[in-house]
Amino acid sequence: MSVKSKSIQNKSKDERLRKVSNLKVLLNRPELGALGGSVLVFIFFGIVAGDTGMFSAYGTINFLEVSANLGIIAIAAALLMIGGEFDLSVGSMIGFAGICIAIPAIYWGWPLWSSILFAFSMAVLVGYANGILVVRTGLPSFIVTLAMLFILRGATLALTRLITGRTQVPGLRVLIENDPIAWIFSADAFKGVFTWLGSLGLIALRQDGTPLATGIPASVLWWVGMTIFATWLLMKTRYGNWIFASGGDKLGARNVGVPVGRVKISLFIGTAVAATIYACVQVLDAGSADTMRGFLKELEAIVAAVVGGCLLTGGYGSAIGAAFGALIFGTVSMGIYYTDVDTDWFKVFLGAMMLIAVIFNNFIRRRVTENK
Amino acid sequence: MSNNLVEFNNISKFFGSVIALKDVTMHIKKGQIMCLLGDNGAGKSTLIKTLSGVHKPDEGEIIVDGKQTVFDSPRDALDLGIATVYQDLALVSLMSVTRNFFMGREPMKGFGPFKTFDVNKANSIASERMGQIGIDVRDPSQAVGTMSGGERQCLAISRAIYFGAKVLILDEPTSALGVHQASVVLKYIVKAAASGLGVILITHNVHHAYPVGNSFTILNRGKSMGTFDKKDLSREKLLGMMAGGEELDKLEVELKEIDRTNKN
Numbered sequence: 001m002s003v004k005s006k007s008i009q010n011k012s013k014d015e016r017l018r019k020v021s022n023l024k025v026l027l028n029r030p031e032l033g034a035l036g037g038s039v040l041v042f043i044f045f046g047i048v049a050g051d052t053g054m055f056s057a058y059g060t061i062n063f064l065e066v067s068a069n070l071g072i073i074a075i076a077a078a079l080l081m082i083g084g085e086f087d088l089s090v091g092s093m094i095g096f097a098g099i100c101i102a103i104p105a106i107y108w109g110w111p112l113w114s115s116i117l118f119a120f121s122m123a124v125l126v127g128y129a130n131g132i133l134v135v136r137t138g139l140p141s142f143i144v145t146l147a148m149l150f151i152l153r154g155a156t157l158a159l160t161r162l163i164t165g166r167t168q169v170p171g172l173r174v175l176i177e178n179d180p181i182a183w184i185f186s187a188d189a190f191k192g193v194f195t196w197l198g199s200l201g202l203i204a205l206r207q208d209g210t211p212l213a214t215g216i217p218a219s220v221l222w223w224v225g226m227t228i229f230a231t232w233l234l235m236k237t238r239y240g241n242w243i244f245a246s247g248g249d250k251l252g253a254r255n256v257g258v259p260v261g262r263v264k265i266s267l268f269i270g271t272a273v274a275a276t277i278y279a280c281v282q283v284l285d286a287g288s289a290d291t292m293r294g295f296l297k298e299l300e301a302i303v304a305a306v307v308g309g310c311l312l313t314g315g316y317g318s319a320i321g322a323a324f325g326a327l328i329f330g331t332v333s334m335g336i337y338y339t340d341v342d343t344d345w346f347k348v349f350l351g352a353m354m355l356i357a358v359i360f361n362n363f364i365r366r367r368v369t370e371n372k
Numbered sequence: 373m374s375n376n377l378v379e380f381n382n383i384s385k386f387f388g389s390v391i392a393l394k395d396v397t398m399h400i401k402k403g404q405i406m407c408l409l410g411d412n413g414a415g416k417s418t419l420i421k422t423l424s425g426v427h428k429p430d431e432g433e434i435i436v437d438g439k440q441t442v443f444d445s446p447r448d449a450l451d452l453g454i455a456t457v458y459q460d461l462a463l464v465s466l467m468s469v470t471r472n473f474f475m476g477r478e479p480m481k482g483f484g485p486f487k488t489f490d491v492n493k494a495n496s497i498a499s500e501r502m503g504q505i506g507i508d509v510r511d512p513s514q515a516v517g518t519m520s521g522g523e524r525q526c527l528a529i530s531r532a533i534y535f536g537a538k539v540l541i542l543d544e545p546t547s548a549l550g551v552h553q554a555s556v557v558l559k560y561i562v563k564a565a566a567s568g569l570g571v572i573l574i575t576h577n578v579h580h581a582y583p584v585g586n587s588f589t590i591l592n593r594g595k596s597m598g599t600f601d602k603k604d605l606s607r608e609k610l611l612g613m614m615a616g617g618e619e620l621d622k623l624e625v626e627l628k629e630i631d632r633t634n635k636n
Contacts, residue, residue: 235489235491236488236489236491237487237488237489238478238480238487238489240489241471241474241475241478241489242475242476244464244466244467244471245464245467245471245475245476248464248465248466248467249460249462249463249464249465251460251462252460252461252462252463252464252475253462253464253475253476255446255456255458255460255462256462256475256476256477256531257447257450257476257477258475258476311466315464315466315467316466365466
């Protein structure tokens with residue numbers, strides 16, 4: 001009796017649904033490549049640099065911070081790429097946002113928080129301009145944002161020199177102390193835990209007894225937070241479905257009522273805002289803005305997104321993948337100093353990794369769309 | 373009030389000096405399958421776009437449920453229950469069956485800013501709906517790219533019906549399909565009509581149109597050559613009335629000619 005009912009239950013479930021192994025399900029996930037790549041990278045450095053201090057608290061914080069900085073813009077770039085567009089102006093936006101914070105705060109006497117808000121509103125404007133130009137003209141975003149790359153970098157340089165006579169704006173550090181919002185981008189978290197670990201002798205100390213790694217940098221928290229938020233957005237919200245649809249088939253999506261234009265514009269605003277978060281973290285950390293900040297970051301963000309499984313043609317990818325793409329990038333770029341390898345080789349590795357990732361992604365896409 | 377779901381009266385559309393459509397009239401009742409036939413360039417695409425709200429007609433009136441209306445956008449037509457399934461189907465092959473089914477109209481749960489896409493509900497509705505047509509979606513999270521052409525067509529139609537279509541406009545639903553696949557789709561169209569929908573089936577394939585249609589409107593060079601009930605029209609006559617008919621007769625004569633000269 002029980003056997004019979006069980007077999008009926010199975011049948012009603014769907015007899016044609018073959019039991020697919022978990023491995024195969026995993027293979028169809030876009031972030032698989034970046035996950036596997038991260039594991040490989042950690043194994044590699046674990047073997048080559050395991051005893052060099054790379055994985056001490058201080059070393060770990062170091063490569064996590066580099067990964068986090070890139071991750072913040074890579075996640076936004078990944079969302080935009082899934083939505084079918086590129087933003088090459090991210091790097092220039094970082095420089096531009098930096099001086100948008102520094103010049104009003106230092107030269108015009110604005111409180112720091114208001115100049116940070118000013119930078120974010122400029123980011124929304126730039127993102128909106130990118131988006132509306134791409135959507136209205138139908139030109140490839142590659143061209144439109146390439147133009148914006150030059151415009152922003154040029155404007156950053158020209159305005160900074162015009163107002164300050166230099167290309168660097170230092171002197172921000174004193175302003176951070178009493179600012180109501182600057183800590184969001186600059187404070188270390190879990191300081192107490194690190195001090196406690198230091199007092200137990202588990203992590204390295206400075207000569208004055210404070211731990212070498214003072215806490216988890218704000219950028220790492222931003223990175224983790226943005227990954228969670230972007231993944232939730234993609235997988236669990238209506239807007240997420242619209243991102244996939246807009247990138248997968250613009251016309252089809254529009255025909256069933258997806259507001260493709262609005263989705264794309266908002267994604268461009270997203271990359272510009274992420275660039276500004278990056279700029280805030282860097283400017284407040286260094287205490288100065290530099291017109292050349294963020295140079296080539298747009299390409300690194302694209303590498304991270306592609307290594308993370310995003311298709312250049314849009315409609316497919318993941319935020320978790322991009323976060324791991326950034327982790328690989330950050331780990332290798334810092335880890336290489338702990339090995340005997342000449343650091344000049346880093347870019348060779350970067351290019352090769354991207355090439356492998358693209359070939360791998362192409363293979364995955366074919367699997368996803370063609371296996372019967 | 374007439375029992376027409378929708379009436380298109382004397383629709384004309386001009387593009388500059390080109391007369392794309394002139395005085396086309398069509399009435400669609402519940403349960404009716406109206407086949408719109410015409411050769412390439414007869415104005416089929418322009419007519420569909422006008423009926424679905426993409427183009428505004430320059431002359432003529434559109435009456436839905438007895439009320440005269442103007443479509444400002446495809447959305448307006450859709451809101452009144454006139455859904456168009458285009459040849460490209462508006463499906464994204466990299467996205468899952470469920471995500472395609474609910475694209476642009478995702479079911480939500482939760483409140484306010486925490487409203488989320490109810491994936492489980494969407495999955496179960498999608499597989500149930502596809503099951504009703506006899507298409508067994510093995511896994512609603514599989515990508516649409518893995519489905520056959522006929523299955524995709526049925527998915528697009530089923531989606532339109534689920535979202536409240538009263539009149540379905542189908543643009544060449546069988547043109548890219550093999551014989552078997554085409555018959556699956558045609559069967560589904562007949563079923564949909566039997567459940568009370570009005571269907572406008574656009575095709576240039578008389579052999580697909582004739583078995584399923586109740587009435588036939590033939591377009592030629594932007595003008596309607598009239599609407600005919602099935603009982604007044606034989607398949608041969610229908611073939612003959614399409615622009616291709618005469619051509620085909622001529623072709624047949626010429627082929628015979630070639631055949632004869634070859635034999636000699």
